[in-house]
Amino acid sequence: MANDSTGRAPELRALRPDEWDTAYDNLLRAFGGLPESDEEREMWRSITEFDRFLAAWDGERCVGTAGAFSFRLTVPGGTSVPAAGVTMVSVAATHRRRGVLTSMMRRQLDDVRSWGEPLAVLCASEPAIYGRFGYGAASFQLDAEIDTVRVGLTVPDGTDDVQVRYSDPAEVLDACEAVYARLVPGRPGMLARRPGWERVGLLDPESDRDGASPLQCVVAERDGETVGYARYRVKPSWSAAGPDSQVVLSALEALDPAAGAALWRFLFGLDLTSSLVARGRPVDEGWQYLVSDIRRCRPARRDALYVRPVEVGAALAARTYRAPVDVVLEVEDAFCPWNAGRWRLSGDAKGASCEPTRDAADLALSARELGAAYLGGVSLTALATAGRVRELRGGALAEAALAFGSDPAPWMPHGF
Numbered sequence: 545m546a547n548d549s550t551g552r553a554p555e556l557r558a559l560r561p562d563e564w565d566t567a568y569d570n571l572l573r574a575f576g577g578l579p580e581s582d583e584e585r586e587m588w589r590s591i592t593e594f595d596r597f598l599a600a601w602d603g604e605r606c607v608g609t610a611g612a613f614s615f616r617l618t619v620p621g622g623t624s625v626p627a628a629g630v631t632m633v634s635v636a637a638t639h640r641r642r643g644v645l646t647s648m649m650r651r652q653l654d655d656v657r658s659w660g661e662p663l664a665v666l667c668a669s670e671p672a673i674y675g676r677f678g679y680g681a682a683s684f685q686l687d688a689e690i691d692t693v694r695v696g697l698t699v700p701d702g703t704d705d706v707q708v709r710y711s712d713p714a715e716v717l718d719a720c721e722a723v724y725a726r727l728v729p730g731r732p733g734m735l736a737r738r739p740g741w742e743r744v745g746l747l748d749p750e751s752d753r754d755g756a757s758p759l760q761c762v763v764a765e766r767d768g769e770t771v772g773y774a775r776y777r778v779k780p781s782w783s784a785a786g787p788d789s790q791v792v793l794s795a796l797e798a799l800d801p802a803a804g805a806a807l808w809r810f811l812f813g814l815d816l817t818s819s820l821v822a823r824g825r826p827v828d829e830g831w832q833y834l835v836s837d838i839r840r841c842r843p844a845r846r847d848a849l850y851v852r853p854v855e856v857g858a859a860l861a862a863r864t865y866r867a868p869v870d871v872v873l874e875v876e877d878a879f880c881p882w883n884a885g886r887w888r889l890s891g892d893a894k895g896a897s898c899e900p901t902r903d904a905a906d907l908a909l910s911a912r913e914l915g916a917a918y919l920g921g922v923s924l925t926a927l928a929t930a931g932r933v934r935e936l937r938g939g940a941l942a943e944a945a946l947a948f949g950s951d952p953a954p955w956m957p958h959g960f
């Protein structure tokens with residue numbers, strides 16, 4: 545790393561609580577300098593894990609930040625695996641492109657390994673940044689802007705048995721969190737909530753509303769039990785032709801198809817609105833199969849969660865495989881060389897093992913591609929068509945690609 549203005553390399557160390565404001569200001573400035581509300585600042589401070597938050601210092605000045613939440617991530621098969629949630633990464637523009645990020649990534653991945661966490665995950669501000677450090681885009685999200693005047697919704701049987709009730713978001717938080725917790729094991733990419741994180745979904749600073757209403761909440765109930773919820777805002781608009789307001793969805797979770805349909809029907813039907821913007825939804829979410837005209841929903845797919853296998857053996861052994869698989873992977877990993885070499889992966893829907901081997905390799909790929917395929921949302925076959933996975937034994941690619949896949953598709957419900 546190049547030296548800084550004092551002639552020394554910036555000092556890298558865990559953040560002390562009294563340094564938090566200085567570090568957070570570096571982060572906000574790197575993201576454009578827009579101030580945050582006291583509510584937001586206090587929220588992010590309260591969930592900071594100081595011993596896992598690195599800051600780079602040029603004398604008294606904070607010039608770099610990189611945190612790592614201690615998350616648990618659902619992997620294919622439903623197990624919850626320790627994963628470092630890389631977050632709040634910033635380098636001061638005065639110190640950019642001198643290797644500060646690289647030094648933080650180096651130290652952080654060494655730390656994550658020493659903590660015994662087999663995975664690191666992140667949401668990238670820009671996709672070009674993290675591939676060099678071995679992160680691959682592993683889950684995708686669906687964004688949609690639905691013309692609710694022209695698009696109809698056909699709901700499944702049982703939808704009328706679900707009541708939708710207006711609720712205060714904070715008052716029903718426990719019931720909503722119980723719904724969320726039941727869904728976590730069922731979909732790879734979901735994160736078990738750490739204490740304090742339930743409040744993130746209720747953050748409602750005016751600066752985030754873009755002219756829309758405060759956060760509104762409805763719960764879906766069946767026989768008095770909460771079976772789903774939705775949080776949304778309404779952005780009012782009136783044209784010469786009349787009302788043209790927009791519903792902006794913030795969160796929606798449901799325990800079964802009828803509960804989900806009841807919530808979508810409610811959102812489609814809000815008076816005076818003509819469109820519904822839903823961002824960050826699962827790519828395979830059921831509403832797409834209820835609409836009369838998917839094209840007028842303008843669906844768009846975007847990269848979401850990036851995964852980095854920190855310990856290849858432990859990571860691959862932690863998930864299950866939807867078909868039997870027995871392959872030797874030749875892994876290339878320049879940034880975390882302890883992963884480089886041949887690994888025999890044997891597994892099925894019940895469990896797996898992954899150990900170093902001297903046997904001949906069946907497939908060759910880098911840690912980044914392994915991260916992309918890890919949650920089952922990116923096909924090894926597709927990566928092979930791009931030349932990112934090489935088949936060295938005939939048939940190994942088809943066998944591994946089938947085994948690695950996941951249904952449902954991986955999804956991460958919120959950023960961090």
Ligand SMILES: CC(=O)SCCNC(=O)CCNC(=O)[C@H](O)C(C)(C)COP(=O)(O)OP(=O)(O)OC[C@H]1O[C@@H](n2cnc3c(N)ncnc32)[C@H](O)[C@@H]1OP(=O)(O)O
Pocket residue numbers: 574575630631632633634635636639640641642643644645646647666667668669670672673676
């Ligand atoms: C998980 C999260 O928190 S995502 C948030 C990331 N943060 C931001 O986007 C805030 C604004 N940006 C920044 O703070 C900084 O520009 C950072 C953190 C992205 C990069 O920090 P730097 O210290 O400049 O990176 P560093 O000097 O270590 O660069 C390493 C390599 O990555 C490349 N790189 C760095 N940032 C980018 C980028 N945004 N796009 C493409 N390449 C990049 C560099 O060119 C360099 O490549 P090289 O090794 O071929 O020369």
